[in-house]
Amino acid sequence: VAVDLSDTPVVTIDLDILDANIERMQRFLNSYGIACRPHIKTHKNPAIAQKQVEAGAIGVTCQKLGEVRVMLEAGVSNILLAYNIVGQAKLDRLRRLAEHGAIVVVCDNVRVAKDLSAAFSKSGRELPVLIECDVGGGRNGVQSPAEAVDLARIIGRLPGLHFDGLMVYPITSSTGAFLTEARKVLESLGLPPTTVSTGGTAGARMIPEVPGVTEHRPGVYVFNDCLTVAANAATWEDCAMRVRSTIVSRPRADRAILDAGSKALSSDRSPATTPALQGFGRIVEYPDAVLYRLDEEHGYVDLSACTPGPQVGEIVSIIPNHACAVTNLHDELVGVRAGRPDTVFAVAARGALR
């Protein structure tokens, strides 16, 4: 394809690494008999979702209705919408979208359950609902197995809904005990969870410690980034995404300025404390350079550990801290093989906030 990789900033995806990442995660989950339902937030692109399905995924996970619409329109029709849907406009859209695919939703409170029931009770179909559980993640979700059971009983009685199981993110050391306790009570009540869904790329290795998982939702594994490397869930060689950027200024011997700032890389930080993982991304050609600050259009690089460093006009490749956030900032990702442009992936679900 005709893409000028010297017109920076531009995001590339190494297709061989992408394919290997998809294959490796699918093989890992297959070995435990667990379905793969990847989260599309990392790529936001139907063609990559299709690659995941072709490799064996049972469907995908979306976070917002706008993402569901993009995936359905592209023919990816088995979708977990892993987000509480609140408000009439969204309930109406969900009901219409559910006519075009196998949609499962999540819920963590009675208000959402009742609203979903009101929206679906006259639709002629039962909406499958997973209960989101908060097991050490500190985000949303019911706070205890007892709360999960109470909500499951309510969902089980509400017209238009079908209690389908439990969902957690991330996997923690308490996840196994929480899910086991909830399942035991639910089974005794005649409400056995059909689906037990876990999430996360780094957490995938903990799956063997969690009894009863039926599906897993990894996201960033397709591309990987500094955060997955910092979590020991990938190596640099597994990182498929690069943000290519040009040195536009060398104001001092120890400083370079890049044409990639927070609009190209996002302001997402790395929690890592090792020098090689600090800053706003890893400059592949100059691993001792530190990308220590971003303005919107400027990246500040400290070259004191790698003088003389790159000169004005030189292009460098950055492995970003957070691939998902980078994808959301760009309209296109350029798939490359052996460094040459091969495919352009439109970020079709970019900015799908609603």
Place this chain on the structure above:
Amino acid sequence: VAVDLSDTPVVTIDLDILDANIERMQRFLNSYGIACRPHIKTHKNPAIAQKQVEAGAIGVTCQKLGEVRVMLEAGVSNILLAYNIVGQAKLDRLRRLAEHGAIVVVCDNVRVAKDLSAAFSKSGRELPVLIECDVGGGRNGVQSPAEAVDLARIIGRLPGLHFDGLMVYPITSSTGAFLTEARKVLESLGLPPTTVSTGGTAGARMIPEVPGVTEHRPGVYVFNDCLTVAANAATWEDCAMRVRSTIVSRPRADRAILDAGSKALSSDRSPATTPALQGFGRIVEYPDAVLYRLDEEHGYVDLSACTPGPQVGEIVSIIPNHACAVTNLHDELVGVRAGRPDTVFAVAARGALR
């Protein structure tokens, strides 16, 4: 206009505040006889740029060629492109765009000056060039008045270029002395700077301390945000932008989860240390609530200082940390008067990275 402000997250701009902000800055700069050349990075929208021009701005400032193209197409034709242009693809685009408006560019090094000269020497027009000076900002720019003079002499001799003056961002306590020293030498060499351009909303108040400024480039003043309030450059009443967000979960008495995360608010942090300015934005209806963490689609709110706090389904309004970063994440900003939708501003230059 038909916009459902309950379908969140959605960004609103209070038009009365917007108009007052534009008017106030223009009046301030008029009082010093300094031209206003606002930076479009905050709104990325031609209609708001036109408002600024109608209020008296001489033109606008852009950071990337894609932004220049959007502004030219909308009829805003006096543009400072405040960025080193590097690489043949960009030089070609710049030359074509310069046929359609009065474009001034900046430069801080010889390599960029020579490339600009090569691109414009046969164009039949002279490209005006400002020299970017780094006066305590620590970004790019020449590091001393002597360096500025050396580069001005080179630009003055290069075909296709016209040395037009000096540019700085931000204004620091050293800016006046730096510019005065550079101007003195430049005048003695027959290269007097026609333009002396300063930038920044918070820094505008320091203009009286800098002799010889001819134009100023404020950006975020049109909307303001937590960062301008933290810098004492605006009050909460001057903040025109809100990110409206729905409470989707109340997992605990002290925690609410919002449907606005880093994809709606950006991960830009506040440097403020006062509690009212910490976190990822200010929740107008619950100023004691702390938006302490963002995932891509989730905002985490600590309600321990304002129980019982909002319930699931309630909509809150967030003044973001950094309005420019928020604009870049959305396709539309909804102009409101007295809380009612009035206008939709397309974020036409969103993601213009090249």
